[in-house]
Amino acid sequence: xxxxxxxxxxxxxxxxxxxxxxxxxxxxxxxxxxxxxxxxxxxxxxxxxxxxxxxxxxxxxxxxxxxxxxxxxxxxxxxxxxxxxxxxxxxxxxxxxxxxxxxxxxxxxxxxxxxxxxxxxxxxxxxxxxxxxxxxxxxxxxxxxxxxxxxxxxxxxxxxxxxxxxxxxxxxxxxxxxxxxxxxxxxxxxxxxxxxx
Amino acid sequence: xxxxxxxxxxxxxxxxxxxxxxxxxxxxxxxxxxxxxxxxxxxxxxxxxxxxxxxxxxxxxxxxxxxxxxxxxxxxxxxxxxxxxxxxxxxxxxxxxxxxxxxxxxxxxxxxxxxxxxxxxxxxxxxxxxxxxxxxxxxxxxxxxxxxxxxxxxxxxxxxxxxxxxxxxxxxxxxxxxxxxxxxxxxxxxxxxxxxx
DNA sequence: CTCCGACCAGACAGACCTGTCTGTGATGAA
DNA sequence: TTCATCACAGACAGGTCTGTCTGGTCGGAG
Numbered sequence: 258x259x260x261x262x263x264x265x266x267x268x269x270x271x272x273x274x275x276x277x278x279x280x281x282x283x284x285x286x287x288x289x290x291x292x293x294x295x296x297x298x299x300x301x302x303x304x305x306x307x308x309x310x311x312x313x314x315x316x317x318x319x320x321x322x323x324x325x326x327x328x329x330x331x332x333x334x335x336x337x338x339x340x341x342x343x344x345x346x347x348x349x350x351x352x353x354x355x356x357x358x359x360x361x362x363x364x365x366x367x368x369x370x371x372x373x374x375x376x377x378x379x380x381x382x383x384x385x386x387x388x389x390x391x392x393x394x395x396x397x398x399x400x401x402x403x404x405x406x407x408x409x410x411x412x413x414x415x416x417x418x419x420x421x422x423x424x425x426x427x428x429x430x431x432x433x434x435x436x437x438x439x440x441x442x443x444x445x446x447x448x449x450x451x452x453x454x
Numbered sequence: 455x456x457x458x459x460x461x462x463x464x465x466x467x468x469x470x471x472x473x474x475x476x477x478x479x480x481x482x483x484x485x486x487x488x489x490x491x492x493x494x495x496x497x498x499x500x501x502x503x504x505x506x507x508x509x510x511x512x513x514x515x516x517x518x519x520x521x522x523x524x525x526x527x528x529x530x531x532x533x534x535x536x537x538x539x540x541x542x543x544x545x546x547x548x549x550x551x552x553x554x555x556x557x558x559x560x561x562x563x564x565x566x567x568x569x570x571x572x573x574x575x576x577x578x579x580x581x582x583x584x585x586x587x588x589x590x591x592x593x594x595x596x597x598x599x600x601x602x603x604x605x606x607x608x609x610x611x612x613x614x615x616x617x618x619x620x621x622x623x624x625x626x627x628x629x630x631x632x633x634x635x636x637x638x639x640x641x642x643x644x645x646x647x648x649x650x651x
Numbered sequence: 652c653t654c655c656g657a658c659c660a661g662a663c664a665g666a667c668c669t670g671t672c673t674g675t676g677a678t679g680a681a
Numbered sequence: 682t683t684c685a686t687c688a689c690a691g692a693c694a695g696g697t698c699t700g701t702c703t704g705g706t707c708g709g710a711g
Contacts, residue, residue, distance in 0.1 A: 270688065286570060288485045291668055302689045307670065364569070371624060372561070372569035373483060388624060412621075412633050419620040420613030427568060427585060436609050440641075447640075467658065488698060499659040504700065652711105659706070667698075676689075681682100 271309045273299040278320045283366050286373045287317055314377065317370075321383040324366050329390055336394075342401035343445050343452050346414065349394070350441055353418065354434035357425035364426035365419070391415060404448040417441055468506045470496040475517045480563050483570045484514055511574065514567075518580040521563050526587055533591075539598035540642050540649050543611065546591070547638055550615065551631035554622035561623035562616070588612060601645040614638055 268276070277299035281290045292313055296303050310316040335352045339345045356362060363369060367384040395414045399407035421437035424430050446452055465473070474496035478487045489510055493500050507513040532549050536542045553559060560566060564581040592611045596604035618634035621627050643649055 286485070288483070288570070292670085293668075300689095303670085303691080304672085305688055308687085313669070368565075368620065368624070369569040372566040373485070384624060409633070412630070413637050416617030416621060416630065416634055416637070417613055418617070420615070420617035423565060423616040423620065424609075424613060427565070427581060433609070433613065436606070437613055440610050440613070443644075444637075489700080490698080497659095500661080500700085501702085502658055505657085510699070654711085655709090657707090660704090661702105662704105663702080664700090665698100666700105668696080670694090670696105672691100672693080674690090674692105676687105678686085678688105679684105680686105681684085 270299070270301045270305040273301055274306055274309060274316065275319060275323055277301075278316055279323065282317070282320055283324075283363060283369070284361060287370055288373055314379070318379050318383070321367070321370060321380065325383055325387045325390075328387065332391075332394065336398075342398045343442075346395065346398045346402065346445065347438060347442060349391075350418070350421070350434060350438035353421060353425075354438070357422065357434050358431055362426060365422050368419075368422070388415075391418065399448070402445060402449055402452065404445070406448070410444065410448050413444060414441055467496070467498045467502040471498055471503055471506060471513065472516060472520055474498075475513055476520065479514070479517055480521075480560060480566070481558060484567055485570055511576070515576050515580070518564070518567060518577065522580055522584045522587075525584065529588075529591065539595045540639075543592065543595045543599065543642065544635060544639060546588075547615070547618070547631060547635035550618060550622075551635070554619065554631050555628055559623060562619050565616075565619070585612075588615065596645070599642060599646060599649065601642070603645070607641065607645050610641060611638055 274295065277295050278290075281295055281298060292303065292306065295316075296306055306316070310319060331352060332349060335348050336345045339348055367387050370380050371384050392411055392415050395411035395418075396407055399410045399414070404410045417437040417440060421434045424433035471492065474492050475487075478492055478495060489500065489503065492513075493503055503513070507516060528549060529546060532545050533542045536545055564584050567577050568581050589608055589612050592608035592615075593604055596607045596611070601607045614634040614637055618631045621630035
């Protein structure tokens, strides 16, 4: 069994399938990628896919779930590097900037999934859970930063975050995230003039 | 022939097809909607569709083209109501707010198409043309409003515009556009303190 | 009347997609 | 050794999709 202890040279079928789904679904869209392409890319038999996941729909769900968890972990890890709420807020934009400047960037996976799919309830729930996480983080951090109206400021930051993600992808504009970050910094000062950034 | 003179009771096959495509593609996604569903919804024979458009791909292109033209016209019409650049900028957000509060709102059709489709070059070009139009409009208006750095301010406004559209759709948040509009007004004042809004 | 263009109805081919099923190997534990 | 487990390979059924084709209807122009 090659489960957790990392040194195994070959991943389990389930892990390879999730990795393949992660690449293909994100890059080409959930609907356009068929089972056959996934199993070929993963080097896995079709029967193994159905043993592990039962259906394509469940594979999609697992893909989004994994994506959501990974993003939460990445954000939490990043936040832990700073002890100042204003820096923490800006670090979320920095993290977005790093993602967006990677070669295969296609915008937020959940936005893509929502637009692309038949949009079953499962996709929507994974999507809104992930969006709520970001909004909550921003709200907590804004409150900690002493903002006058943390809920409102957090909503504004989410607007910038989403907008930057869209623009970075569709306009191929590497500066979009920097623009958003700069504006976010400006807004933080406006909401709490005692801050120094 | 029932072409332009409006009073004809029955639209041409081409017009009915475009109308049906407009509803179904926008609502359910380009990939998930099949030819059969479109012709049924339009009340048109399959042969007529292929006579008019030649392929589904060309129908998609025409759908996006029509969407793009309609949006341009709507925005230009709205801008003509005001003679003050600051009001004009805000009126674009008002227009977005009206669209977003309509029952079947699903966000920007071009964002949807980009995420959803196999993303042929045609879709991308229709999408970026539409995005360039908005950015140019904002840039011109910011310049006319006497903003210190009109290009930068316009990019920031586009971030807010996209973010509001996303949030209004995915979060079902009717206030998202209002939040964006308020922030836009704030930024206008920051960029040109002599403005009164 | 006749002809033509626009449209309708629906069968059909060929490709592709999901999901099932049969059968085969490799590996490690009892 | 024996046996359970995991994974592989690939055929197959049933459905859906795009696109083509045949044939029929109707209204208006020559």
